[in-house]
Amino acid sequence: xxxxTLRVNGRAHQITVRGHQxxxxxxxxxxxxxxxxxxxxxxxxxxxxxxxxxxxxxxxxTLAALAEGREILTVEGLGTAEHLDPVQxxxxxxxxxxxxxxxxxxxxxxxxxLDACPDATDEELREYLSGNLCRCGSYVKILDxxxxxxxxxxxx
Ligand code: FES
Ligand code: FES
Numbered sequence: 001x002x003x004x005t006l007r008v009n010g011r012a013h014q015i016t017v018r019g020h021q022x023x024x025x026x027x028x029x030x031x032x033x034x035x036x037x038x039x040x041x042x043x044x045x046x047x048x049x050x051x052x053x054x055x056x057x058x059x060x061x062t063l064a065a066l067a068e069g070r071e072i073l074t075v076e077g078l079g080t081a082e083h084l085d086p087v088q089x090x091x092x093x094x095x096x097x098x099x100x101x102x103x104x105x106x107x108x109x110x111x112x113x114l115d116a117c118p119d120a121t122d123e124e125l126r127e128y129l130s131g132n133l134c135r136c137g138s139y140v141k142i143l144d145x146x147x148x149x150x151x152x153x154x155x156x
Pocket of ligand 2: 009054097098099102103133134135136137138
Protein backbone atom coordinates (compact mmCIF):
# COMPACT_ATOMS: atom_id res chain seq x y z
CA UNK A 1 0.00 0.00 0.00
CA UNK A 2 1.18 3.52 -0.70
CA UNK A 3 -0.32 6.95 -0.25
CA UNK A 4 -0.48 9.03 -3.41
CA THR A 5 -1.95 12.40 -4.30
CA LEU A 6 -4.43 12.47 -7.14
CA ARG A 7 -5.55 15.76 -8.64
CA VAL A 8 -9.16 15.24 -9.62
CA ASN A 9 -11.56 17.89 -10.85
CA GLY A 10 -9.22 20.65 -9.70
CA ARG A 11 -8.67 19.35 -6.18
CA ALA A 12 -5.86 17.32 -4.63
CA HIS A 13 -6.83 14.12 -2.81
CA GLN A 14 -4.56 11.92 -0.74
CA ILE A 15 -5.50 8.32 -1.21
CA THR A 16 -3.97 5.01 -0.16
CA VAL A 17 -3.75 2.49 -2.98
CA ARG A 18 -2.26 -0.90 -3.67
CA GLY A 19 0.40 -1.01 -6.38
CA HIS A 20 -1.86 -2.76 -8.87
CA GLN A 21 -5.00 -0.73 -8.10
CA UNK A 22 -6.62 0.83 -11.13
CA UNK A 23 -7.59 4.46 -11.45
CA UNK A 24 -11.16 3.23 -11.96
CA UNK A 25 -11.22 1.66 -8.48
CA UNK A 26 -9.43 4.61 -6.89
CA UNK A 27 -11.93 7.10 -8.31
CA UNK A 28 -15.03 5.04 -7.58
CA UNK A 29 -14.18 3.30 -4.30
CA UNK A 30 -11.64 5.75 -2.94
CA UNK A 31 -13.20 9.06 -3.92
CA UNK A 32 -16.83 8.11 -4.54
CA UNK A 33 -16.87 9.42 -8.11
CA UNK A 34 -19.54 7.10 -9.45
CA UNK A 35 -19.81 8.67 -12.90
CA UNK A 36 -16.73 6.63 -13.78
CA UNK A 37 -18.44 3.41 -14.80
CA UNK A 38 -17.10 -0.10 -15.10
CA UNK A 39 -18.24 -1.95 -18.19
CA UNK A 40 -15.84 -4.47 -19.67
CA UNK A 41 -12.91 -3.84 -17.33
CA UNK A 42 -10.48 -4.62 -20.17
CA UNK A 43 -10.23 -1.40 -22.16
CA UNK A 44 -12.82 -2.15 -24.80
CA UNK A 45 -16.07 -0.31 -23.98
CA UNK A 46 -15.04 3.22 -22.94
CA UNK A 47 -17.51 3.38 -20.02
CA UNK A 48 -14.65 4.20 -17.63
CA UNK A 49 -13.21 7.03 -19.74
CA UNK A 50 -11.72 9.96 -17.84
CA UNK A 51 -9.60 12.82 -19.13
CA UNK A 52 -5.98 12.90 -18.00
CA UNK A 53 -4.29 16.16 -18.92
CA UNK A 54 -7.14 16.72 -21.38
CA UNK A 55 -6.88 13.38 -23.19
CA UNK A 56 -9.25 10.42 -22.84
CA UNK A 57 -7.97 7.33 -21.05
CA UNK A 58 -9.62 4.11 -19.95
CA UNK A 59 -9.46 4.26 -16.15
CA UNK A 60 -9.75 0.46 -16.00
CA UNK A 61 -6.39 0.13 -17.75
CA THR A 62 -4.61 2.95 -15.92
CA LEU A 63 -2.81 2.30 -12.66
CA ALA A 64 -3.83 4.83 -10.02
CA ALA A 65 -0.22 5.38 -8.99
CA LEU A 66 0.73 6.36 -12.55
CA ALA A 67 -1.91 9.11 -12.56
CA GLU A 68 -0.22 10.93 -9.70
CA GLY A 69 0.70 14.49 -10.62
CA ARG A 70 -1.64 14.57 -13.63
CA GLU A 71 -4.88 16.52 -13.98
CA ILE A 72 -7.81 14.10 -13.96
CA LEU A 73 -11.28 15.16 -15.04
CA THR A 74 -14.49 13.23 -14.46
CA VAL A 75 -18.01 14.32 -15.30
CA GLU A 76 -18.45 15.46 -11.68
CA GLY A 77 -15.94 18.22 -12.45
CA LEU A 78 -17.31 19.18 -15.84
CA GLY A 79 -20.34 21.29 -15.05
CA THR A 80 -22.95 21.88 -12.40
CA ALA A 81 -26.71 21.46 -12.53
CA GLU A 82 -26.99 25.24 -12.92
CA HIS A 83 -24.13 25.61 -15.40
CA LEU A 84 -23.79 22.58 -17.61
CA ASP A 85 -20.77 22.17 -19.84
CA PRO A 86 -21.79 22.86 -23.48
CA VAL A 87 -21.34 19.16 -24.33
CA GLN A 88 -23.63 18.12 -21.47
CA UNK A 89 -26.13 20.74 -22.57
CA UNK A 90 -26.10 19.41 -26.14
CA UNK A 91 -26.69 15.83 -24.92
CA UNK A 92 -29.65 17.05 -22.90
CA UNK A 93 -31.03 19.08 -25.80
CA UNK A 94 -30.72 16.19 -28.29
CA UNK A 95 -31.51 13.38 -25.81
CA UNK A 96 -28.19 11.67 -26.49
CA UNK A 97 -28.77 8.80 -24.08
CA UNK A 98 -31.16 6.08 -22.95
CA UNK A 99 -30.00 4.32 -19.77
CA UNK A 100 -27.01 6.73 -19.61
CA UNK A 101 -24.50 4.09 -18.49
CA UNK A 102 -22.14 5.04 -21.33
CA UNK A 103 -22.90 8.77 -21.18
CA UNK A 104 -20.18 10.11 -18.84
CA UNK A 105 -17.43 8.43 -20.85
CA UNK A 106 -18.88 9.59 -24.16
CA UNK A 107 -19.32 13.16 -22.96
CA UNK A 108 -15.69 13.30 -21.78
CA UNK A 109 -14.43 11.84 -25.06
CA UNK A 110 -16.50 14.38 -26.98
CA UNK A 111 -15.19 17.20 -24.81
CA UNK A 112 -11.60 16.16 -25.54
CA UNK A 113 -12.39 16.13 -29.25
CA LEU A 114 -14.03 19.55 -29.22
CA ASP A 115 -11.19 21.07 -27.21
CA ALA A 116 -8.45 19.58 -29.39
CA CYS A 117 -10.11 19.67 -32.78
CA PRO A 118 -13.05 22.08 -33.15
CA ASP A 119 -12.78 21.70 -36.93
CA ALA A 120 -13.30 17.94 -36.80
CA THR A 121 -15.10 16.46 -39.79
CA ASP A 122 -18.01 14.10 -39.35
CA GLU A 123 -15.74 11.18 -40.21
CA GLU A 124 -13.19 12.26 -37.59
CA LEU A 125 -15.96 12.62 -35.05
CA ARG A 126 -17.14 9.06 -35.68
CA GLU A 127 -13.57 7.76 -35.56
CA TYR A 128 -12.80 9.60 -32.31
CA LEU A 129 -15.91 8.23 -30.62
CA SER A 130 -15.47 4.70 -31.92
CA GLY A 131 -13.90 3.49 -28.66
CA ASN A 132 -17.03 4.34 -26.66
CA LEU A 133 -19.70 1.67 -26.94
CA CYS A 134 -23.38 2.16 -26.16
CA ARG A 135 -25.23 -1.01 -25.29
CA CYS A 136 -28.56 0.75 -25.81
CA GLY A 137 -27.51 1.47 -29.39
CA SER A 138 -28.20 5.20 -29.09
CA TYR A 139 -25.53 6.07 -31.63
CA VAL A 140 -27.75 8.22 -33.83
CA LYS A 141 -28.73 10.43 -30.90
CA ILE A 142 -25.20 10.45 -29.50
CA LEU A 143 -23.72 11.60 -32.81
CA ASP A 144 -26.50 14.15 -33.15
CA UNK A 145 -25.62 15.50 -29.68
CA UNK A 146 -21.91 15.80 -30.46
CA UNK A 147 -22.66 17.44 -33.82
CA UNK A 148 -24.91 19.92 -31.98
CA UNK A 149 -22.14 20.74 -29.50
CA UNK A 150 -19.67 21.20 -32.38
CA UNK A 151 -22.07 23.43 -34.31
CA UNK A 152 -22.69 25.60 -31.26
CA UNK A 153 -18.95 25.87 -30.64
CA UNK A 154 -18.33 26.99 -34.23
CA UNK A 155 -21.08 29.59 -34.10
CA UNK A 156 -19.48 31.40 -31.16
S1 FES B 1 -14.57 -0.55 -18.31
FE1 FES B 1 -12.79 0.44 -19.04
S2 FES B 1 -12.92 0.28 -21.18
FE2 FES B 1 -14.62 -0.88 -20.47
S1 FES C 1 -27.42 4.92 -23.26
FE1 FES C 1 -27.43 2.92 -22.36
S2 FES C 1 -25.44 2.19 -22.74
FE2 FES C 1 -25.51 4.02 -23.86
